Amino acid sequence: EAGVTQFPSHSVIEKGQTVTLRCDPISGHDNLYWYRRVMGKEIKFLLHFVKESKQDESGMPNNRFLAERTGGTYSTLKVQPAELEDSGVYFCASSQGAISTDTQYFGPGTRLTVL
Amino acid sequence: GENVEQHPSTLSVQEGDSAVIKCTYSDSASNYFPWYKQELGKRPQLIIDIRSNVGEKKDQRIAVTLNKTAKHFSLHITETQPEDSAVYFCAARRATSYDKVIFGPGTSLSVIP
Numbered sequence: 001e002a003g004v005t006q007f008p009s010h011s012v013i014e015k016g017q018t019v020t021l022r023c024d025p026i027s028g029h030d031n032l033y034w035y036r037r038v039m040g041k042e043i044k045f046l047l048h049f050v051k052e053s054k055q056d057e058s059g060m061p062n063n064r065f066l067a068e069r070t071g072g073t074y075s076t077l078k079v080q081p082a083e084l085e086d087s088g089v090y091f092c093a094s095s096q097g098a099i100s101t102d103t104q105y106f107g108p109g110t111r112l113t114v115l
Numbered sequence: 116g117e118n119v120e121q122h123p124s125t126l127s128v129q130e131g132d133s134a135v136i137k138c139t140y141s142d143s144a145s146n147y148f149p150w151y152k153q154e155l156g157k158r159p160q161l162i163i164d165i166r167s168n169v170g171e172k173k174d175q176r177i178a179v180t181l182n183k184t185a186k187h188f189s190l191h192i193t194e195t196q197p198e199d200s201a202v203y204f205c206a207a208r209r210a211t212s213y214d215k216v217i218f219g220p221g222t223s224l225s226v227i228p
Contacts, residue, residue: 048213
């Protein structure tokens with residue numbers, strides 16, 4: 001079974017530019033999550049999709065971040081315009097169900113550096 | 116809001132010794148506590164979890180303990196090996212469907228051969 005994949009693995013952009021991150025969940029997983037880890041800190045929840053709908057976007061930092069999951073398959077996370085504090089590793093995870101014990105499988109992450 | 120604290124932030128042990136990582140959580144409604152391991156350059160992977168209706172769970176060299184009254188839970192690794200070197204994240208989650216996972220800041224474990 002293929003795992004969660006993310007693209008790109010690394011991205012270096014300048015402040016003010018736009019970046020789009022992509023996540024392909026495990027096939028058949030309706031639940032897709034975005035997380036971010038800023039250096040040395042916790043893996044912080046950003047949002048949760050159930051199929052194509054946003055179930056919880058309470059962790060999105062501000063309106064410069066836009067997540068989509070058209071068709072309920074892959075998801076994109078766009079940062080526009082990027083700021084220095086957006087640097088970090090962005091993880092995507094997916095799960096079959098959404099109850100507490102449904103394992104979330106993580107992707108390898110995208111390391112974003114904003115200069 | 117809810118948060119999970121984790122200590123220590125870094126831990127070095129000699130191969131063969133034990134390692135203990137401790138976490139506390141703030142949300143008393145949390146009832147599921149997974150632990151993830153992230154090796155260098157790899158993705159976080161679930162290694163063990165515990166539900167609030169048990170106090171301890173073991174899987175070979177790793178064990179987790181939970182004290183719901185004190186809102187503490189811990190990861191214990193015995194007979195550590197170099198391949199145990201990684202960042203370990205504890206986390207807490209409510210039973211409610213769709214509730215988010217709250218992670219701790221991670222512990223970087225180094226096992227010295």
